Amino acid sequence: MISSRFLLAILFASVIGIASCKRDNPFWDTGIVAPILNASLTIDDILPDSLLETGSNGEISVVYETKFIGLSDTLFNIPDTTIDTAFHIPFFSLFLQPGGLITPNNSYQQTKYSLNGVEIVAGKLRSGTMYLLLRNDVMRRISFRYEIPSATFNGVPFDTTIIIPAAVNTTTPSYISATIDLAGYDLDMTGLQNNISNTLVVRYEARIDPTESSGITIIPADTVGIASSFTGVVPEFIRGYFGSSTIAIGPETTNFNLFQRIQSGSIGLEALNMELVLENYVGMDARVTLNDIWSTNSQTGNTVHLNAPMMDQPINVDRASYSFGFPPSVPWTQTYTLNNSNSNARALVENLPDQLGYDVTLVTNPLGNVSGNNDFFFVDWAFNGKLRVELPLSFFASNITLSDTIDYDFTTVENKEDILKGTLTMTAENGFPFDAQIQLYLMDVNGTIIDSLIAMPNNILSAPTTTSGSHIVANGQTTSQLLIPLNEQQTQNLFFYNRIMIKTRFNTTGAPSYVQIYNTNKIDFRLTADFDYRVNN
Numbered sequence: 001m002i003s004s005r006f007l008l009a010i011l012f013a014s015v016i017g018i019a020s021c022k023r024d025n026p027f028w029d030t031g032i033v034a035p036i037l038n039a040s041l042t043i044d045d046i047l048p049d050s051l052l053e054t055g056s057n058g059e060i061s062v063v064y065e066t067k068f069i070g071l072s073d074t075l076f077n078i079p080d081t082t083i084d085t086a087f088h089i090p091f092f093s094l095f096l097q098p099g100g101l102i103t104p105n106n107s108y109q110q111t112k113y114s115l116n117g118v119e120i121v122a123g124k125l126r127s128g129t130m131y132l133l134l135r136n137d138v139m140r141r142i143s144f145r146y147e148i149p150s151a152t153f154n155g156v157p158f159d160t161t162i163i164i165p166a167a168v169n170t171t172t173p174s175y176i177s178a179t180i181d182l183a184g185y186d187l188d189m190t191g192l193q194n195n196i197s198n199t200l201v202v203r204y205e206a207r208i209d210p211t212e213s214s215g216i217t218i219i220p221a222d223t224v225g226i227a228s229s230f231t232g233v234v235p236e237f238i239r240g241y242f243g244s245s246t247i248a249i250g251p252e253t254t255n256f257n258l259f260q261r262i263q264s265g266s267i268g269l270e271a272l273n274m275e276l277v278l279e280n281y282v283g284m285d286a287r288v289t290l291n292d293i294w295s296t297n298s299q300t301g302n303t304v305h306l307n308a309p310m311m312d313q314p315i316n317v318d319r320a321s322y323s324f325g326f327p328p329s330v331p332w333t334q335t336y337t338l339n340n341s342n343s344n345a346r347a348l349v350e351n352l353p354d355q356l357g358y359d360v361t362l363v364t365n366p367l368g369n370v371s372g373n374n375d376f377f378f379v380d381w382a383f384n385g386k387l388r389v390e391l392p393l394s395f396f397a398s399n400i401t402l403s404d405t406i407d408y409d410f411t412t413v414e415n416k417e418d419i420l421k422g423t424l425t426m427t428a429e430n431g432f433p434f435d436a437q438i439q440l441y442l443m444d445v446n447g448t449i450i451d452s453l454i455a456m457p458n459n460i461l462s463a464p465t466t467t468s469g470s471h472i473v474a475n476g477q478t479t480s481q482l483l484i485p486l487n488e489q490q491t492q493n494l495f496f497y498n499r500i501m502i503k504t505r506f507n508t509t510g511a512p513s514y515v516q517i518y519n520t521n522k523i524d525f526r527l528t529a530d531f532d533y534r535v536n537n
């Protein structure tokens with residue numbers, strides 16, 4: 001397939017080359033023949049170089065890896081919670097001097113979260129926000145101290161003091177709010193006696209502001225209150241017991257980008273090596289069942305389901321261990337090798353999918369709390385499934401179609417109205433063992449095709465071929481020449497619109513025999529322009 005840079009250079013150089021040959025004689029139509037560009041098309045232009053591996057004899061393989069199963073961190077999120085607390089003076093009025101204590105001594109409060117069978121004893125927060133809304137019915141400023149002894153940052157417990165303005169009058173309280181970022185805090189969720197789980201401990205202290213000039217009598221109807229809201233709390237790390245429950249992962253799909261430039265057609269692969277890798281970075285025993293794995297080609301609507309020995313069978317998963325390094329845990333790993341003899345993995349890939357689907361059931365701690373509340377989970381290192389595909393580039397192909405769209409800009413070219421119809425001549429020396437057909441389409445800004453620039457036939461013939469073992473391989477190069485005539489309207493369209501789609505279709509020679517691609521295969525292009533140009537019109 002011709003690269004975007006190649007096409008843009010062709011178009012731009014065509015105009016510049018013509019303009020440089022302009023004569024002074026008026027009203028002449030003149031033919032300009034000029035070399036435009038030499039370029040090469042290699043396998044790197046069809047498949048990303050990062051996916052290609054070259055063997056000892058120069059043969060090329062494609063290696064693609066994708067993660068398609070992930071245990072969501074949301075399974076262990078702390079839910080958004082609001083805690084409302086109000087302090088009243090009981091039964092009688094009380095006169096307090098500046099600095100006088102309103103709340104009882106050691107006003108601790110424990111809040112236990114319901115986490116669907118998960119029992120967290122410790123953790124570290126990646127993110128989280130605390131919103132405080134404080135109310136004051138007393139007609140003096142209040143110094144309000146808010147502590148979370150069980151939340152520490154670099155070993156220092158959370159502790160803040162907020163001054164609440166005095167009430168406006170005896171019937172109109174004052175309010176003040178504050179926002180606190182909890183990211184990076186370590187949490188102890190074991191409560192005041194360190195014997196429970198999922199519990200956050202806070203402490204309040206409300207005093208008449210010591211800087212007030214005089215005291216005040218507080219009556220039982222007076223209130224100092226706080227509403228504390230915790231939102232967006234996501235752990236970086238948690239430890240505890242993650243329960244014994246059944247979790248459905250999927251059905252879901254993820255992108256499969258190996259064939260993202262192929263729009264249509266079919267391929268037959270000689271061989272395929274596929275590895276399905278299960279990794280457990282969580283310090284938790286589990287049992288996993290791969291209910292279904294499938295590939296989907298959204299262009300054709302075709303879906304292929306994986307048939308393999310480990311499908312729909314319970315797989316025992318051992319817990320990870322701490323690494324005290326990077327990554328933070330040593331995973332349990334299980335690798336399944338799939339090939340032509342033990343699965344339909346080849347059909348899964350020959351489907352030319354753009355999506356990979358999965359439906360997985362995970363049972364956590366099937367043997368119960370064997371760790372004694374020492375399960376652990378790092379949010380970036382969970383239970384994963386990966387698919388690694390290695391494709392030797394020996395295949396047959398039928399009507400495989402690739403396309404690319406580029407934008408170009410001719411706004412700086414002067415006297416475009418003097419450029420008449422002409423012909424672009426493309427000479428291609430093909431060193432690949434398959435034919436190719438090329439088509440160019442002018443498009444408007446909405447992606448609507450305006451015109452086709454290449455008339456049939458538009459074949460670039462295969463290189464001469466020979467047989468090497470069971471493969472068809474290129475033996476030299478074949479020269480083809482394509483004439484691309486442009487009438488006056490097409491020439492003007494070229495300047496009016498600024499987008500071109502390049503579509504390439506190829507078929508292998510001798511299908512269903514397999515062709516072998518090497519790193520030396522390429523197509524060399526030479527392009528010349530023969531344009532009619534009206535001088536001084």
